[in-house]
Amino acid sequence: MLHVDSSRYSIRRKYRVSKDAAAEAQWLRTYMGCIISDRRKSHRKNGGAADSDSTRHDLLDVVIGAVDNGHSESEAKLLNEAHDLTIGDKRKRAAEMTRLTEKQLLANSLTFLLAGHETTASVLTWTIYLLAKHPLWQERARAEIEEFCPDGVVEPQVLNHLKLLGMILFESLRLFPPVPLIGRTCTKENKVGSNLLIPEGLEIVIPVAMLHRDRNIWGDNADEFAPARFGNGISGACGNPLAFIPFGAGPRTCIGQTLALSEAKAVLAVILPLFRFKLSTTYRHSPDVSLTMMPEFGMPVVLEKLEK
Numbered sequence: 001m002l003h004v005d006s007s008r009y010s011i012r013r014k015y016r017v018s019k020d021a022a023a024e025a026q027w028l029r030t031y032m033g034c035i036i037s038d039r040r041k042s043h044r045k046n047g048g049a050a051d052s053d054s055t056r057h058d059l060l061d062v063v064i065g066a067v068d069n070g071h072s073e074s075e076a077k078l079l080n081e082a083h084d085l086t087i088g089d090k091r092k093r094a095a096e097m098t099r100l101t102e103k104q105l106l107a108n109s110l111t112f113l114l115a116g117h118e119t120t121a122s123v124l125t126w127t128i129y130l131l132a133k134h135p136l137w138q139e140r141a142r143a144e145i146e147e148f149c150p151d152g153v154v155e156p157q158v159l160n161h162l163k164l165l166g167m168i169l170f171e172s173l174r175l176f177p178p179v180p181l182i183g184r185t186c187t188k189e190n191k192v193g194s195n196l197l198i199p200e201g202l203e204i205v206i207p208v209a210m211l212h213r214d215r216n217i218w219g220d221n222a223d224e225f226a227p228a229r230f231g232n233g234i235s236g237a238c239g240n241p242l243a244f245i246p247f248g249a250g251p252r253t254c255i256g257q258t259l260a261l262s263e264a265k266a267v268l269a270v271i272l273p274l275f276r277f278k279l280s281t282t283y284r285h286s287p288d289v290s291l292t293m294m295p296e297f298g299m300p301v302v303l304e305k306l307e308k
């Protein structure tokens with residue numbers, strides 16, 4: 001969706017060193033502004049068309065095109081092919097795109113970057129941890145990938161067939177939800193059940209990580225890695241879709257969830273056939289809850305190259 005050359009734009013390094021929130025926000029705006037302006041330069045070089053490098057036909061190209069040139073046919077085609085949107089969403093998005101201002105372009109690009117970067121990194125980190133701890137599931141996932149991608153090439157249409165990998169990712173999102181807490185402010189007084197009154201203005205925190213390990217919902221093996229529980233989908237695993245909310249729920253649910261799952265599947269489908277991995281002896285288990293759930297001391301893994 002957003003192709004960023006990480007050797008030129010290192011985002012995480014900057015997060016770690018800067019302590020001042022306003023300075024960080026300004027740095028991020030400048031950071032995103034540089035990406036947009038570089039992309040514009042390459043648009044101009046290509047006579048207003050999206051970058052000729054096929055790896056760069058991403059959402060940023062589409063929205064820059066909408067701001068700079070209106071909504072051209074090639075951008076309409078790209079939007080049309082975006083597989084994580086419904087037809088209704090695409091129509092709505094297309095109509096909105098023509099009205100994007102420069103400020104909206106920057107704000108939206110930042111939202112996508114911030115909402116999509118660390119969260120997807122988190123699910124990949126914890127999935128690799130879980131697969132390293134559970135070599136049998138690692139082998140199963142590898143076998144499934146090799147069955148559907150025998151020549152080692154991962155085509156986008158194959159991702160939907162990787163059912164085991166999908167179950168593994170769900171189990172990872174359950175045990176280590178990248179967004180472990182979701183906040184809400186009550187905008188209207190609410191009565192829940194017969195005796196719980198939630199007054200207007202009250203701030204509520206939904207403890208996603210706790211909900212995902214509630215034994216009353218998930219059974220006695222709630223703390224265990226058991227991807228098979230998702231064999232019949234979310235309802236089959238817990239009976240109530242609202243008990244599994246790694247992407248939130250309701251009107252503000254994550255709009256990038258299909259993309260995130262496809263991305264995570266694609267990354268694992270490329271890595272797993274190449275390497276077997278296990279946890280390094282230096283790993284110290286300490287899931288750290290700040291905004292996203294990340295391992296406090298990193299996730300050192302040892303890769304063993306697999307013979308072809």
Ligand code: HEM
Pocket residue numbers: 001111112113115116117119120123177178179182245246247248249250251252253254255256257259260261
């Ligand atoms: C595993 C990866 C991801 C996880 C776990 C995740 C999780 C979440 C959660 C919990 C929310 C809040 C939902 C709520 O308040 O009910 C959210 C919102 C959002 N996410 Fe994601 N997200 C992921 C990836 C992405 C990606 C890849 C993008 C975009 C490229 C994205 C874009 C957004 C946006 C724009 C919102 C705000 C939606 C709104 O308020 O209407 N997310 N996400």
